[in-house]
Amino acid sequence: MRSLLRENVGEAxxxxxxxxxxxxxxxxxxxxxGGGRKAGAIEIAAIFPNASGVNVGTDVRVAGLKVGSVSALSLDPQTYQVKVAMALDPNVKLPADSSASVTSEGLLGSTFVAFTPGGSPTMLRSGDTITDTQGSMDLMALIGQFINRPSSSGSSGEAAGEPATSGR
Incomplete structure (x- = not known):
C-alpha cells in the first residue's frame, strides 16, 4: 500500500x-x-414598473458601493409590477424615504439596483417597501425612437431639391 501511495503522490x-x-x-x-445572506440582514422590498436585467443575486448599491443583493423577484397580480426583495447589510442605515432605480454600469455593463438616500430621520427596517422607484430603461426602444424620428429639415419637396414656394 505504501509503495502505491509513493508512486501516486502527485495524482493524490x-x-x-x-x-x-x-x-x-x-x-x-x-x-x-444571494444564497448566503449576512446574519441580521435588513430584508426590504421595492416595487418597480420594469425590472429588466435584475435577477436573484443582482447587486444593490449606494453611491457605487455594494450594500446588499436581490433575494427574490415576484409579479404583483393586481398592478403587474415587479416586487424585488432585497437583503441589505445591517451596518448600512438608509433613510426610509430613499428611492431606488434599476441602472447599469454602461452600455454593455451589468445591471444593478441603485439607492439614492433620502433625508428622513427614520431608517429603513426589515419588512419596509420602497415605492419611489424608477424601472430599467428599454435601450432598444430608445434607439428605435432616435432612428425613426421625423427629420426636421423641412417638407419632403425641399428635401428632394425642389424650391420652396411661397403662398402667393
Whole structure:
C-alpha cells in the first residue's frame, strides 16, 4: 500500500487540489447568488414598473458601493409590477424615504439596483417597501425612437431639391 501511495503522490495532491477548488467555487457561487445572506440582514422590498436585467443575486448599491443583493423577484397580480426583495447589510442605515432605480454600469455593463438616500430621520427596517422607484430603461426602444424620428429639415419637396414656394 505504501509503495502505491509513493508512486501516486502527485495524482493524490492534484485530486485534493481539485476537490478544494470545487468546494471554494460552490461557496463563492452560493454567496454571489444571494444564497448566503449576512446574519441580521435588513430584508426590504421595492416595487418597480420594469425590472429588466435584475435577477436573484443582482447587486444593490449606494453611491457605487455594494450594500446588499436581490433575494427574490415576484409579479404583483393586481398592478403587474415587479416586487424585488432585497437583503441589505445591517451596518448600512438608509433613510426610509430613499428611492431606488434599476441602472447599469454602461452600455454593455451589468445591471444593478441603485439607492439614492433620502433625508428622513427614520431608517429603513426589515419588512419596509420602497415605492419611489424608477424601472430599467428599454435601450432598444430608445434607439428605435432616435432612428425613426421625423427629420426636421423641412417638407419632403425641399428635401428632394425642389424650391420652396411661397403662398402667393
Amino acid at each position: 495532491i492534484v485530486g485534493v487540489a481539485v476537490v478544494l477548488l470545487a468546494v471554494w467555487f460552490v461557496v463563492f457561487a452560493w454567496g454571489r447568488t
